[in-house]
Amino acid sequence: MTVRAGFLMIVGLTLSSPPAWAQQRGVPPSAPDTVPADLFADSNLISNTVHMSGTFVRNVVNVLFAQTATQTQRQTAVDQVRGQVIGGERLSSGDGFYLVRIQDDGTDGPLWKAIATLEALPYVEMAGPEALALNRLNRRKAYDRRNHP
Numbered sequence: 001m002t003v004r005a006g007f008l009m010i011v012g013l014t015l016s017s018p019p020a021w022a023q024q025r026g027v028p029p030s031a032p033d034t035v036p037a038d039l040f041a042d043s044n045l046i047s048n049t050v051h052m053s054g055t056f057v058r059n060v061v062n063v064l065f066a067q068t069a070t071q072t073q074r075q076t077a078v079d080q081v082r083g084q085v086i087g088g089e090r091l092s093s094g095d096g097f098y099l100v101r102i103q104d105d106g107t108d109g110p111l112w113k114a115i116a117t118l119e120a121l122p123y124v125e126m127a128g129p130e131a132l133a134l135n136r137l138n139r140r141k142a143y144d145r146r147n148h149p
Helices: 071-080 109-119 137-147
Strands: 045-047 055-065 084-090 096-101 124-131
Touching: 055 071, 055 109, 071 096, 071 109, 109 124
Parallel strands: none
Antiparallel strands: 045 055, 055 096, 055 124, 084 096
16 A cells, blocks of 8 residues: 655644534535644554554544535545544645544554545545654645646
């Protein structure tokens, strides 16, 4: 399985309680710019599995939709993995990465299944784990490579 780079810990954003939109099940039309305070809680982390080395959040997928993806397509994608948008990182383009929490079984198996499901959709540019270690500039570099090859 190939793991794409660019899905890494958000450093420098203020962690907060869930905003009002996160209390609803709907997917916002553009990426939110918040990170839940419990994202990197020990109970959410897993390390050095057969799928990936390092430490990452086992129940959150990072998703970047195609710029042409409609709100309905974004909702459909999140629904297909039975997820809920819990935050994200907005880019200067106005869109950005969505943090989608999925149901898990204590392993990283459901995470990789959700990633494969999302990456098979034509309106999803990238999907991957939320890994600890580096900073948000890596996400921006991945975004820039995609938009300015």
